[in-house]
Amino acid sequence: MTGNDKASSRPTVAGSTSSAAIEVDRLVKVYKQTRAVDDISFSLPRGSITGLLGGNGAGKTTTIAMIMGLVLPTSGRVQVLGHRMPEESAAVLGRMNFESPYVDMPMRLTVRQNLTIFGKLYAVKNLSGRIAELAEDLDLTEFIDRANGKLSAGQKTRVALAKALINQPELLLLDEPTASLDPDTADWVRGHMERYRKANNATILLASHNMLEVERLCDRVIIMKRGRVEDDDTPEAIMARYNRTTLEEVFLDVARGRVNGEREAAR
Amino acid sequence: MTDISLHRGISLHRIGAMILRYWYLLMSSWPRLLELLYWPAMQIITWGFIQHYIALNANFFARAGGTLIGAVILWDILFRGQLGFSISFLEEMWARNLGNLMMSPLKPIEFLLSLMVMSLIRLAIGVIPMTLLALIFFHFNVYSLGLPLIAFFCNLIFTSWSVGIFVSGLVLRNGLGAESIVWTLMFAIMPLACIYYPVSVLPVWLQYVAWALPPTYVFEGMRALLIDNTFRIDLMLDALAINAVLLVASFWAFLALLRSAKNSGSLLSGGE
Numbered sequence: 001m002t003g004n005d006k007a008s009s010r011p012t013v014a015g016s017t018s019s020a021a022i023e024v025d026r027l028v029k030v031y032k033q034t035r036a037v038d039d040i041s042f043s044l045p046r047g048s049i050t051g052l053l054g055g056n057g058a059g060k061t062t063t064i065a066m067i068m069g070l071v072l073p074t075s076g077r078v079q080v081l082g083h084r085m086p087e088e089s090a091a092v093l094g095r096m097n098f099e100s101p102y103v104d105m106p107m108r109l110t111v112r113q114n115l116t117i118f119g120k121l122y123a124v125k126n127l128s129g130r131i132a133e134l135a136e137d138l139d140l141t142e143f144i145d146r147a148n149g150k151l152s153a154g155q156k157t158r159v160a161l162a163k164a165l166i167n168q169p170e171l172l173l174l175d176e177p178t179a180s181l182d183p184d185t186a187d188w189v190r191g192h193m194e195r196y197r198k199a200n201n202a203t204i205l206l207a208s209h210n211m212l213e214v215e216r217l218c219d220r221v222i223i224m225k226r227g228r229v230e231d232d233d234t235p236e237a238i239m240a241r242y243n244r245t246t247l248e249e250v251f252l253d254v255a256r257g258r259v260n261g262e263r264e265a266a267r
Numbered sequence: 268m269t270d271i272s273l274h275r276g277i278s279l280h281r282i283g284a285m286i287l288r289y290w291y292l293l294m295s296s297w298p299r300l301l302e303l304l305y306w307p308a309m310q311i312i313t314w315g316f317i318q319h320y321i322a323l324n325a326n327f328f329a330r331a332g333g334t335l336i337g338a339v340i341l342w343d344i345l346f347r348g349q350l351g352f353s354i355s356f357l358e359e360m361w362a363r364n365l366g367n368l369m370m371s372p373l374k375p376i377e378f379l380l381s382l383m384v385m386s387l388i389r390l391a392i393g394v395i396p397m398t399l400l401a402l403i404f405f406h407f408n409v410y411s412l413g414l415p416l417i418a419f420f421c422n423l424i425f426t427s428w429s430v431g432i433f434v435s436g437l438v439l440r441n442g443l444g445a446e447s448i449v450w451t452l453m454f455a456i457m458p459l460a461c462i463y464y465p466v467s468v469l470p471v472w473l474q475y476v477a478w479a480l481p482p483t484y485v486f487e488g489m490r491a492l493l494i495d496n497t498f499r500i501d502l503m504l505d506a507l508a509i510n511a512v513l514l515v516a517s518f519w520a521f522l523a524l525l526r527s528a529k530n531s532g533s534l535l536s537g538g539e
Contacts, residue, residue: 027485031532065535068370086529094372103366106288106358108295117291120284121371147295163367261506 020079021171021203022067027076029062029227036062037225039076044220046170049197049204051235053247054224055096055255059205061102063224064173067205068098071235081171094122096171099164101179107149111140111159114148115166122167126156134162138192154185161189175207186210190217211248221247223254230254277380281373285381289355290388303389307343307397314339315405334493335406338462339491341419343394343484345460346453348427349434351389352382354426356435360443369534375525379518382435383428390424397493415492418503419485425510426481432517436524442533462486481506481513 022044022088029037044050052060065071067078069086078085083092105114112131119127135141138158143151148159148236157177164172177193178186190213197204206212214221215235223231223238231238231254242250293299318335359365368378401407409416434452438445459473460482466474477483484506491497529532 030530036532061535065532070366070369070529070534071532072526088371090374093370098370100366102363104363105367106292106362106364107289109288113288113291117284118289118367118371120287121281121368123278123280123372131446216385 010242016166019046020044021048021081022205023077023079024063024067025077025079026072027063027078029066029071030074036047037066037073037226038052040224040227040229041076042222042229042232044203046162046173046203047201048220049193049218050222051218052205052207052222052224052252053209053211053214054230055251057226058224059227060224061100061175064098064100064175064205068096068173069093077182077209084243094167095169095171096173097122097164097167098173098175099160099177100173100175102175105148105156105159105163108147110147111151111162114159115162118163124167134165138162138165154181154218157181157189158184161192167198170202171199172196172202172204173203175234176209177206178208178210178213188214193217211246211251215247225254276353277377277480278372278373279375282381282384285368285373285378286384286388289358289381289385292358300392303393307347308395308400309514310343311336311397311400312404315401315407319405321323332492333407335463336401336405337409337412337489337493338486339386339396340398340401340409341423342462343397343456344390344420345423345427347390347393348386348424349431349453350449351386351393351449352428352431353387353434353438354389355382356431357438357446357449360438360446365439365536366470375522376518379432379435379521382431384430386427387424412489415488415498415503418500419489422481422503422506422510424516425507427453429513429517432514432521436462436517436521439521440524440528440531440533456480456482457484460486465490479509481509484509 020043022042024043025041027037027040030034036057040059040063044146052063054060062071065084066073067080071090072086080092081095085088085092100242109117115131115134116127119130124130131144131150135144140155140158140162143155148156151159161177172193174193178189181189181198193204193206194217196202204217206214218235221231221233221235221238222229232240233241238250239247242253244250244253315336320332321335359368398409401409412419430452434445434449437448459469459477460480461469461477462482465528466483466487469477484502488499488502488506491502492501
């Protein structure tokens with residue numbers, strides 16, 4: 001059973017349920033000759049944390065970019081927090097946020113200056129208090145008045161996370177949030193995301209290549225391959241279906257076209 | 268934590284946030300500040316001496332004192348106004364920060380308005396010292412032009428914004444590979460805007476093209492003021508009307524290019 005099959009039994013945008021944080025319905029993105037995203041549908045309930053898995057070029061980043069309104073779909077529909085994207089983005093962008101390796105914070109500005117600017121863009125009330133709170137939570141105090149360009153990779157990731165949390169978003173989109181981090185820092189970031197989700201009943205969509213991260217954090221996993229949803233279920237159910245004990249093994253099975261650990265005869 | 272009603276309509280606090288962002292950047296970098304001052308100062312010194320030499324040797328320029336220096340200052344308003352706009356935009360591309368901004372509640376019109384304000388700030392830093400140099404070393408007081416100077420300035424800055432908006436859209440759509448257009452497009456306008464010579468110098472067919480450009484009206488107006496002591500308000504009104512069309516067209520083009528960038532996915536790469 002593929003994710004597309006399962007998704008078709010879920011509520012779609014056409015028959016929308018406003019309780020969903022994200023509803024994606026028959027979404028397609030074609031770049032010239034390439035179908036980067038090929039007719040995918042899924043719905044994420046509020047307060048959930050979902051992992052979006054797939055190899056390079058599977059369509060994860062394009063999917064997230066379409067949810068954010070940064071890329072326009074060729075066809076299909078996206079609804080975020082009850083509003084159509086990108087048509088009603090003004091009603092949504094202040095309630096969501098994101099972190100991605102495809103963007104940086106301005107390097108010459110200090111951490112405090114960066115957070116001040118983004119706080120103002122998001123109309124955060126009591127901004128200095130919010131920055132102090134984030135500095136405490138994410139351990140930024142030591143370098144908050146240092147230029148962003150002079151920080152280590154781990155410190156930059158924490159700053160990017162602070163920016164992503166500045167407006168206390170209801171929906172958080174994270175694209176490889178722990179890439180290039182050492183295991184200790186990565187574990188610390190995961191712990192913080194988990195606490196944030198629980199404390200705020202936030203919805204998190206997480207694209208990652210780190211299978212342990214997804215196993216630990218996510219209550220649902222969507223696996224993409226060549227632009228399509230290959231599977232969509234809880235981590236446990238997916239591992240059971242592939243007769244595997246880790247998501248990494250499942251990932252390799254999917255990436256290499258194996259089912260239940262055996263190579264498909266056709267390959 | 269955030270008030271959603273604040274994200275509707277055009278918001279001064281978001282425009283203010285963007286101006287603050289560029290101000291922090293400018294103040295954190297002395298080479299950026301120096302660059303703002305350096306080129307206008309070099310321009311005025313070079314052209315000031317040329318004007319001085321010609322004035323000593325030619326009756327016409329002796330009569331039309333200040334036309335060269337005046338033209339240099341007004342050209343710099345046009346050129347630096349566009350650069351001030353476009354460089355602030357490019358800073359976002361260079362910093363790979365555009366995705367953060369596009370994903371925030373900042374609207375395209377607010378972004379463009381903040382770039383316009385920054386072009387004024389950058390212009391003030393560069394051109395005010397330039398006008399003081401002209402006064403001190405060459406006894407040309409551009410402020411003595413009086414109220415017409417305001418009309419000249421407004422028309423030139425509106426044109427510079429139109430060009431700035433359009434080239435920013437091109438860079439948005441095509442990535443930093445299109446950056447050179449930012450630096451060169453205004454020079455394509457330069458010979459047609461008749462900065463240092465009257466429109467009548469051009470072939471007749473080219474004069475029609477020249478009169479389609481608002482700066483042409485400004486430089487003709489400046490010469491009329493300095494040589495004939497006449498303020499041609501008709502020229503300024505014509506320029507204003509063309510500028511209104513150009514501003515609307517450039518904003519429309521920016522939105523179309525932004526949409527095209529979202530279609531092609533170039534906002535994700537933003538690179539070459």
